[in-house]
Structure formats: C-alpha cells, structure tokens
Amino acid sequence: MPTRQSGTIVKSKNHDLARGLRIFFSAMVALALAVLWATSVRAEQKIIKSHGISTFGELKYPADFPYFDYVNPDAPKGGEFSTWGFGTFDSLTPYILKGNAATLSTAFFDTLMTGNLDEPDAMYGLVAETIEYPEDRSWAIFHMRPEAKFSDGTPVRAEDVVFSFEVLRDKGSPTYKVLFKDFENVEALDDLTVKFTFAADAIKRELPMTAAGIPIFSKAYYATRDFAESTLEPPLGSGAYELLSVDAGRSVAYKRRDDYWARDLPVNVGQNNFDVIKVEYFADYTAAFEAFKGGAYSYREEFLSKLWATGYDFPAIQKGWVIKEELPDGNPAGTQGFWFNLRRPQLQDPLVRQAISMAFNFEWSNKSLFYGIYTRTDSFWENSDMQAEGMPSEAELALLEPLRADIPESVFTEPAFVPAVSNPDKVSDRKLLRRAGKLLDQAGWTVGYDGFRYNDKGQKLTIEILNDGPSFERIINPFVENLKRLGVNAVYTRVDAAQAQDREKNFDFDVTTRRYSMSETPGIELRGIFGTSTADLKGSNNISGVKNPAVDSLIKTIEGAKSREKLTTAVKALDRVLRAMHIWVPQWYKPSHTIAYYDMFERPYTDTPPKTSLGELSIWWYNPEKAAALKAAGAFQ
Template sequence: MIPDHRENTNQSTTKAIATPALWRVLTMMMVLGLTLLALPLRAEEKIIHSHGISAFGDLKYEADFAHFDYVNPDAPKGGEFSTWTSGTFDSLSPYILKGNAAAMSSVFFDSLLTGNLDEPDAAYGLVAESLDYPESREWVVFHLRPEAVFSDGSRITAQDVMFSFNVLRDKGVPVYKVLLKDVQSVEALDSATVKFTFDPDGPLREMIMTVGGLPIFSAAYYADRDFSESSLEPPLGSGPYELLSVDPGRSVKYKRRDDYWAKDLNVNVGQNNFDVLTVEYYADYTSAFEAFKGGAYSYREEFLSLLWATGYDFPAIDKGWVKVETLPDGRPAGTQGWWFNLRRPIFADPKVRQAISMAFNFEWSNESLFYGLYERTDSFWENSDLQADGLPSEAELALLEPLRAFVPQSVFTEPAFVPEVSNPAKVADRKMLRQAGKLLEEAGWTVGDDGIRVNAKGEKLTIEMLNDSPSFERIFNPYVENLKRLGVEAIYNRVDNAQLQEREKKFEFDITVRRYSMSQTPGIELRGIFGSDAADAEGSSNIAGVKNEAVDALITAIENAKSREDLTTAVKALDRVLRAMHIWVPQWFKASHNIAYFDMYDRPYGDTPPKTSLGEMGLWWFNPDKYQALKDAGAIR
C-alpha cells in the first residue's frame, strides 16, 4: 500500500513485516499424497488438512466458496488507478536494508497463504493449495499448487520457498531474524511439498500464518544476483502485476499481468481490476495537492486538516468532476506520535519524557490548526476494543503481577495513562508547563543562568526534533516554542526524505514522527515494534528502542493467547505498560477516511467499506464511460 500520511507526517505507515505483502487467493483441496507418510506423528494428536487456517476458531469461507463477500465478482478489468506519495526512491527491492524501495514494489510477489478483509485472524491458500498441521501447530506442511508459476513460466517449487525463507532471514531487513527465530527448520519434502518445524515453546498460534505470509522468490533468478543489493531491475515474481515503467524518485507504474497464474482463483475474483497502478512522487504536500487539482493523478486520501477544511472548494469539485467523501475507518487508529529514541541517555528518566510530552498542547492545536477534526490519542490501540481503560482487571493483573519489578508502579495504582487536557485558548498553558517543569527538576534538570536546563554535570537539555515535511512545521513550531519556555533547548530540523529514512534506519535521532498500523489480531509483529531483540537491529520497526523484560513477556503472552478473550487481555496489559513508560508523545486520530478522486471509478460497497481497508486499489474498478465524460470535459490530462 501507499505510505499513509496522518496530518502530513510524511512518514510511512509501518506494518508488521511478517505479514504478506499480497493477501489473496484460495482453491479446492489437494488429494493427500504419500508425503504424509514421512511426517512424524504423535499417536494422540490430530492432523488437520485444510484450505486455510484461523488463529482462533473456524474459517468463514469453505473450500469451495466462489469469492469473498465484499467483492464484485463481475468487476470489469481495465483503466488506470493513480495516486501519490512523498519522498523519493532508488530501488525495487523492498525487503532489504539498502536503498529506498518504491511504493508497492512488493506487488511482484505471491506468498503461500493470503488473508482477506473479512477476518483479521485467518489465512487461505494462495501458492499453497492446502496445508497439514497438528493441533499443537508445532509444524506445518504446505502442498504447492501445480499451476503456480513465476512470470517467466517456471514453476514455483518447495526449493524456492526454502530459498526465500533463508535469504530473508540471512540477507533481508534485520528484523526478519527476530520474527523468524522460532522456525527450527525448513525442508523440501519434494518439489511441491515444503515443511516448516517450529520451536514448541514459540508463538505457535500464528507461526504458520507468519511463514505462510512470506514473499516467495525464485532461487534460480537469484543464483547470479545478490539479494542484499538494491536494484531498479524488475525482479522475477509470481504476483498479479509487473513493472511497466520507472522514473527513479519521480514515478513508478505497474501493469496487470494477463498471464497471471492465479487471476481466476476464487479469492482473486473481483480483485486486481486496474490495468495500471501508478504512484507519483512529490517533494512536498502542497505541490502534491496542486497536482491533484490539475488532474496529474486521480485518487487522494487527505490527512492534512487545513486542506480538508479549506482546500476542497476548487472548480473540479464544483463541476462534479471530483468526488469528495468521508467514509468510516474501522481500524485501530492510535499509533501516531513523536517517538523518543530511548537509546539516548538524555531520555533515560521517564519523568523527562513525560515532561516533554506535556509541552505539546493538543487542544490548542486541534482548535487552531486542525479545525477540530481530530481526537487526542492515548492508546497504542486507539479506536479498538484492545485499548486499556481504567485500572487493570483481574485477568490483566494475573499477567502483570509477576512483572511488577519491570514496570512503573503506576500501572497497578492508577488508571491507564491518558494525556492531561491543556488549555485550548493559549498555546502556552502555564499550568501545564509548571507541572512539566516540576518533573524535570525531580529528574535533576534545573534552569541555568541562560534559561536552559542543565543536569548536575552541567550538560544542557538539548533535543533535536526530526521531520521531512514543510507542512508539518505549523505543528512543530508551537511545540518547540513551548519546550523552550520549559527550558529545553529544542531544535526542529527538517531534512529531506532520503536523509530522514537513513537516519531513522541507523537510529541517529532524538525524536521523530512515526505511525504504525496496528493489527486487530496483534502477535509476532510486536517483536519488531517493541521487542528487545529488535531494539538495536538496524532498520527495525522498534524506532523507540524499547528494551524491557515485562514488554517482552507480554508480547509472548499475546503470541500464545489461546482465545480472543485472552488476546484482548494481554494486549490491554501491554498497552497499559507502554503508556506508563512514556515512550512517545501521542498525537491525534480520526476514525474516518477523507478521500477525493476523479469520478471515473466504481466500487462494490456504498458508504460502508470493509473495516480493515477501503480496498481502492484492489476492489474498485475503472468506469470507461465516466472516464470519457471527464476527458471530453477537459477535466483530466
């Protein structure tokens, strides 16, 4: 998907990297072969043969279903979908540390399993026709479809699956080592059958879906290529799109493959409807908006409240050429904020972090800058039933009590942390700043002769706030001024996107902006975002550098939850602990999508999209009559 921009943070949405880039496709079950004779079986353990797998219970769709409920099975193919993103790119290699990969460059690759927009905790066979696994889920055998091929016509084999796992673990983004550490072995039982064996003490509930969601690469293709080197050469894949054209740093186009092997499989029915997917790159938010008004691209989701409130009154809207809509967003939505780099000694004391957080006046920002469009975020799972509230329940306490030595005591004595409400009438809320100042003094930071706080060693309390967005300055600047009033030598440093990405990869920052798209069924991906093993892995999603035994233990409890109820309890406990640690300055959210697009598309739903996605690139389709009307009117180029 295209990087998400919440109030123009210009930060890519960080998703669980272990989840598949392309969740699609299902077909009927394969007749069991002699390979089952080679499987080590426990006499008392039932072996399940299925077309899919669910984390907690039964699958919604039977093996012979015709299509997912939310698609239009008769959606026509054709046309172009174009949108935008910010920054730059110099690579088509999205799974490695080097380079900046182009948006959507994972579209080349299929995976063994695929999910859907109906079930947050289920996956169905894509490259894998079926799978066998014991009730314990300590291993899985995938049976590959004989018709599954790469774009050059070569068959996808178990050896390719093995190669893909090994190369991701050894040469991929370093966090793969963390996410895949509980895979004990991968074996090709024959060319069409691959077996994964897991650590019996690992997160067995979701390991099958984790390995099933990995992209599959051609071992032959990489025989004379270095996987770890970035490249603009279109890779050999098996997915529904191939590269049409690339203009490094400016635009990338993908063309739908007429010969895609899985185009008629039932979970692909009604999907992948556009002939061409185009992403245009812009240096800043304002130029991107002006380009949209001029018809340079056709679809835009708006994240800048100023523009949404004041900018959508241009002639193309008045003439009916551009449709403007607000649709509900059912995803957890509260993971955007300013993140502290806990690797910096200056942030070692949580009182310092809390004081810096208190200097941000959300209420004033919302009224003065955001036109009242947002609510304040307090949870890492905002807008969901996974959000902690009030004092911990008995079930939460059962998880938290053994971890008491590693968490703030406020977790047990106070309701889940919620940022204090500031005075919306004045950007500098003196009462709030006095409270923040008291926290800094308790942490050993006193005001020096020049008004800057210093510690006992005479070191100044200096922080750099990093960002790459010109439009975000209007939010940063009042915050920085409040920090200066507090005695913090705060510096706002706007850099270009390439520099920002490089510095974040190497954790060379004090405070940066980041948004995570959290799952409704959290699990192993949390290791990469909050786990200790990922804290110092270059390029990892643990941007804050969280290293905490209680956090690790609660992530394990989430991974091992046997029911949705147990999962919810464990996530609430983790949310409660993370909030008490003050690892970020939470920003804002809205439970809706603000979208605008040139009226040339149709979609299979009205005003109520699937909870997890609008599906604009996969479910929508091109209407040639509407397009021609726009073209005749001179609305588009």
C-alpha cells in the first residue's frame, strides 16, 4: 500500500509537470505570436519623414519652399527697434522659477523646429532638417543640420538636445515636469540624430511638436554653471540674437548676430531684420507713455482705452512723426479677467464667486472709463468658433454626460454662462447687487450687525484684489465699492511688479488680473492653465488652482482630437464647463491691435497682418532715410 501511494504521488507530480510545461510552452508561443503581431503592426505603420509637422498632418509649405508667403525676402537688415516693458527684471534665464526674466530673453535659443505666422498648428525644420515619425506618433526622430552652431562656434549636437530636455525636466520651472510627463525616453542615436519616445498610454498628437519646440542649451556651457540659478550673465545659445547690453531692471538690448548659422534658411528668410532690439522698462504705465511721446522708444501697442481715445494727439502725431493704426487681430480674443484663487477657503464656493463677479459693472466701466471701445468677454475662447454658445450640442453632450458627476448641473440645464448685464448709467446696479446678495445668503454668508457678511463660524467674508499698475485703479476701485455695498470686506492692494510676480508665483493672493493668449489649436498647454497636475505647482499658469477630473478629461479629449471638427467640439465643451465653475470675472476685449510707432519702419503687408501676429519684431524692417529725417527734425530725445 505504501508503494502504491508512493507511485500515485510520483505519477501525480509527473502529470502536473507535463501540464505545466504545456501551459508554459503555449504561453511562449502566444507571446511570440503577440510580438510578431506587434512587429507586424509597427511594420505596417507608415513612417513619415518630412521637413515639417502639423497637428492634423497638413502643411501649407512644401519641402522646397523658399520663404514664408508673408515676408519680404529682400527686406534690408539694420537699425534699431525699441519698445517698453512693465515693471522690472533681474534675470536672463527665462526657463526657471527663480527671478524675473527680461522680456525677449528666449531669443538666445534655437529649437529643433519653428512655427510661422499664418499656420497656427504647423512647424518647420530649424536645427532639425527633417523629422521622422510613425502614423501613431509614438516616437519622433529629428535629423539635425551639421552646420548648426552655438554663438561661440561650437556645434549643436544631439547630446545638447538630450541635455536640454533633462535639465528643463529636472531644474526648470515645475511646469516642465507636467509638459514632459508623457516623454518616456530621449536619446542621442548619433551626433546628429535624436530620438524622443513617448509613453504607450499617452495622447501623442502634439508630443512630437512639443519635442520640436524645446529650447536647445549647450551641455558643455552648463557643465560649469547651475541652470537653476538666475543670472544676468549672457547665456550661450544658437539663436539669431545675442546680448548687447543690460541695465538690471531698467533696459535690455539684443543685437543680431552677423554669424548666425541659420540666417539663410527658408524659415528665416526675410526675418530677424533689426540689428538691435531694445526694451526700456517702466514701473508706471503713465511714465511709459510720456517717454514714448518724447521719443524714448519707437513702438508701442496700446492697451489702455482712455489713452487710445484721448491721449494720442501729442505733437509727434500732429507733426506726422508717429503713425497711429488699428489692425485686425486674427487670434482668439485674449482670455483676460480677474482670476479667483480657489485655494482660498472663502472662494471655494462657486456661489460666492458668482456673487462677487456680479459686483463688477462692465457696462458702466465701458461707457465711463473705456469710451465704448471694448466688448464684454464671455468665453475663454472669445471671438472664435471654439466659443460655447446656447445649449450644448449633441456632440458636446456625448462628451459631457459621462462626466456629469463632476460638472455643474447648469451645464446641462442652461445655456452657456454669460455675465449679467449691468446698468451702464450707474456704477452701482442695485437690482443686480440684490441678486448677488441672495447668492451669498444661499452660500451661508449673511449680513451681520456691522453690515459685513459672516459665515456660521463668525468669519468675515474678506477678499483682497491684487494689482501692480495704477492704470487699473480706476477700474478696481468701483468694483471694491460695489463689493462693500454687497457686504464683502473687499481690499484693494497695489504692489510693484516684482512683488506681484512673486505673490502670483506662490499663489499668495485672493483675486488678481491675468491675460492668456489662447491658441487656435488648443492642446497640451491647457494642462498648465486648467489641469489638476499644475494646480499646486508654484509658478504654474493654473493661477486659479483648478482641480476637476471632468476638466482633466476634457483636456485629454482636446489633446487627442483627430480632426479640427472634433477639437472644436471638445473645446466648446471645456469652455462651457469652465464658465459654469465661475473661476474668474471675465473682463473685456477688442478684436484688433491698436499700435503707434515712429515712422521709420516698413512691413510686407498694408492693412491685414498675418493671421497669428503683427510680426513687428520678426518681419518689419528699418528705413534709415526715414529715421534720419526724424532725427534731423528732433523727434528723439
């Protein structure tokens, strides 16, 4: 019996072993077949090698294009272009959190590819001659030009691109970690070939273009310097301009490089025409305008309606020295408003935010302060076909319904939110303030014995509006007074530009003013403005601190849209949700550029600029005869 038992046990073990081996070999065969299938799929994928890339695969310019349509290929080089900057600066390092970088300090650096002014979603080869990628965009290989050089004459190589990616990810502004989160690997295949591999589960539509836009730093240069530290030392780059002079906080000037390696490439023909580009800094808007009138700088885009309506009659205009123009703006209107900091406890209730919004009387401001120049902003994509209107379409609902638990119910029951219209003849619209008061009552903030509102914990409803310029005082003060009438302990705090930048970087504010220029092809940048992953990253563009899974989901849908139609639908859905969340008090816009400049510049267009920009820094040029005539007439200080 023991022998039979022993034999039975041995037989059982042999049986299990045989069965296990069959399962193992079956699994290995299945794995081999899977690998062969995956390899076959990859092999079947079309590999695209091109001089450019676009979001949806269509390029306007062929491989042999000589220059962009909107430039003058024979534009002369020379002269100086000067403009102004607000506040101050203490750094020439624009890619880190520390310091306040000087305007245009990105001009030192080239990128693998570059965009243009009449295609909002296309890039063409700069440091990279061509890009290679599969149809699913799971990776991208850039073939670099051997002639690319830094300003010290050293060559730009693939290892510099890898270093640039790694140093931005590890030491750059925290937002780069978010931007690069779907980059699985970056490697130099040889001196002139760099490969970006993207995460398998990533939405890949824009990732090759994100890679193409990384500024390229010299690995050797930063071997003895800490990239994370701000500095006024002129950085080593491979771009068209290098530093001419710097007066910390006052002015910065860049000079065109005569030895710029890429000056004759098609993407640069007719561009980078000024020998010098200079930025004069002013802490006060009025002081900057007075300096322009006196000829301290040569170009100004006017953003203050009162000045545009009443201030541009000074002698230099009367004498014909200064040209005043209004040109169409083909971009979506700037997303400008008073932004709430949702990280603050008293501002976490959307009813409170909506009530505060109702205290801003735009109609009175436009009539009394803006000379009727502006139109109220409703949408984050104002003045574009991506703006949500009316009730959601069936296509929008298909995106919104699965996210319903995280979306305000009003998105489904009411038209896209539009700010209430106030009485334009009275700064305080009592009827509207009564409606706002009911919202605050509903939110649990009731009026106390002293006229201010308190919650059930006895805490006073207090908000601080942060501002760094005197030109906004005339707008903010009536807003504050209306809030006080509403029972809100509203405080207006004016700080200098450096303090404002520091407080905004650290989210140390209740309400602040911010303007974003939204892309015609929104995508990955929306993570930085509205994504949960950036809400707590200091220095991020998610100024309100939006944390909402529905918003994150819609951003992913936008990033992955396969057509312009689907992109537009998804953006409308996101716009609708954000507006219902009341994360801001929308301000105003005008669909035009209002500019003034001393009559010594020429440009390749007359009344209609390229779609995405005036191109004043890139495609205008200097007329020395006109400049000499102005100087002889005494136009400049």
